[in-house]
Amino acid sequence: MNExxxxxxxxxxxxxxxxxxxxxxxxxxxxxxxxxxxxxxHGGPGAGCSANDRxxxxxxxxxxxxxxxxxxxxxTPHAELTDNSPDHLVADLETLREELGIDxxxxxxxxxxSSLALHYAQTHxxxxxxxxxxxxxxxxxxxxxxxxxxxxxxxxxxxxxxAEHLPVAERDDLLESYWQRLxxxxxxxxxxxARAWSIYEGSCCTLLPNEEFTSAFASDALAWSxxxxxxHYFRNVRFQPDTLLLDRVERLAGIPAFAVHGRYDVVxxxxxxxxxxxxxxxxxCVIAADSGHSSYEPxxxxxxxxxxxxxxxxxxxxxxxxxxN
Numbered sequence: 001m002n003e004x005x006x007x008x009x010x011x012x013x014x015x016x017x018x019x020x021x022x023x024x025x026x027x028x029x030x031x032x033x034x035x036x037x038x039x040x041x042h043g044g045p046g047a048g049c050s051a052n053d054r055x056x057x058x059x060x061x062x063x064x065x066x067x068x069x070x071x072x073x074x075x076t077p078h079a080e081l082t083d084n085s086p087d088h089l090v091a092d093l094e095t096l097r098e099e100l101g102i103d104x105x106x107x108x109x110x111x112x113x114s115s116l117a118l119h120y121a122q123t124h125x126x127x128x129x130x131x132x133x134x135x136x137x138x139x140x141x142x143x144x145x146x147x148x149x150x151x152x153x154x155x156x157x158x159x160x161x162x163a164e165h166l167p168v169a170e171r172d173d174l175l176e177s178y179w180q181r182l183x184x185x186x187x188x189x190x191x192x193x194a195r196a197w198s199i200y201e202g203s204c205c206t207l208l209p210n211e212e213f214t215s216a217f218a219s220d221a222l223a224w225s226x227x228x229x230x231x232h233y234f235r236n237v238r239f240q241p242d243t244l245l246l247d248r249v250e251r252l253a254g255i256p257a258f259a260v261h262g263r264y265d266v267v268x269x270x271x272x273x274x275x276x277x278x279x280x281x282x283x284x285c286v287i288a289a290d291s292g293h294s295s296y297e298p299x300x301x302x303x304x305x306x307x308x309x310x311x312x313x314x315x316x317x318x319x320x321x322x323x324x325n
Contacts, residue, residue, distance in 0.1 A: 002298040004305050005055040017099055019070070019092045022083060026074035027067045027096055030054045035063040036311065037102045039093065041109030041116045042066075043135075045084075046229030047222065048073025052296070056108065056304050061312040065105070067096055069116075072225050079225040081183075085237040090120045097127065106311055108304075110134030110295045111268060112233075114259070115245065122251040131257035132307045132317050134300060135265055135293050136272040140242040144234050146269060148174050154266050155204050162200035165193065179231045191220060197230070198223035204266045207292035249280040258284045258310075258317035260303035262291030284318045 014028035028049075038057060042049050049066040057064045068075040070084045070092065097105060106129045109117035114133040121128040137143065152159035163171055170177035181193035195218055202217030203209075216222060239245065257280075261273035270287060277283050288299035295301060307317040 002296065002301050004298060004301040005052065006058060006305070007055070008051065009054050009059045011054075016074075016076075017092075017096055019088075019095055020083060022077065023070045023080065023088075023092075024076050025067055025070060025092055025096070027065065027100075029100070030064040030066070031057060031059040031062045033063060035061055036315075037063045037065065037100075037105035037129075038308070038311070039065040039067065039097075039105050039107055041107065041113035041120075042069065042072070043109075043111030043113045043137075044072060044226055044229055045069065045112050045233050046072050046079070046226035047112075048075075048225065056295075056301075057308050058312055062308070063102075065096070065100065065102075067093070071229055078221070079228045081228065081232045081236075084229065084232065086116065086119050086233075086239070089116055090123050093120055094124060094127070103127075104129050106130045106132070106317075108132040108308070110304075111137050111293065112139075115139050118245045118252075119239075121255060122245070122248045125251050125253075125255060128255050129315070130311060130317050131252075131255060131259075132304060132311075133257065133259040134261070134295055134304055135268045136259060136261055136276050137268045138243075138245045138272055138276065139233070139239055141238070143268070143272065144175075144238075147267065148234075151204060151266060158200055158203040162196060165196035175231065175235055178227070179235050182228050182231050191224060194223040194227035195220075197227035201226065201230075201267065205292060205294040207262065207264050207290065207297060210294075213294065213296065246275065246279045249276075252280065253282075256284075256316040256318050257282070258286075258307045258319070260286045260288055260300055260307075262293055262297060262300055263287050263289050264291065265293040267293040286319075 009030050011028040016024045018024050048068045071080045107117045114136050166177050198217040202214040261270050291297035291299040
């Protein structure tokens, strides 16, 4: 872990919220009850929240809310695909906000969490005080093709292990072949495919090899939800059109927003940030020159915590104008 994080903290309270007849989502609050409300949106889809995700925020200033999205982490049923889409997750956030008695909150999300943050803010702009984003992912067709196929040009050994987990006859369409295994009747085959998918992702997340970070992606629980939900989202519930998050940026007018993206982010290429900035010039953004994808990369952690510190001081994550783009 890096030096930029706030100290470890425990959840002040937690619970499970029944959002429909099938799904129950886990939530927790940290920090101070009367602090600035901010909600953390994890990546994946399928990753869930960790104790370290509490540490991007000053616990003396913020009322920190974390939620494991449908099928993720401590939410149940684990890795469930039924009624699991971006619109369902947006509805869950609104249900949780109302349940906690929060009128408006700051929204913090990275990777898939940046997609969900943008989708939520475009759907409920009046409920969002600000956005802090990391590793922009817009879930466009080209981004999914990059993740599934084109990473081979930068991470050939990791991609080869991902592709060669499948028999040669099943490699023409990696997404479909993995989907058939992840949803197939043989539990051992499905779990092995999930591990291969998850390890591939974890191996590509950091600028330098990080065995401790990558090993977490091999755990059965994380691999199962991450692989199944990502394959489900990539195959079944893409945004229509795939440029939806860019097409609706006018809905974000007046919401101060800051984004950081690693220069050497292999999972979500930096072009994603530049495309979002082109569509939304009001976005304040930084490219971290020494970082890959993970929010635990020191250069990215530093920028994220600087942004939440600015919120605590001024109510906005934006950098001073003379230091901006």
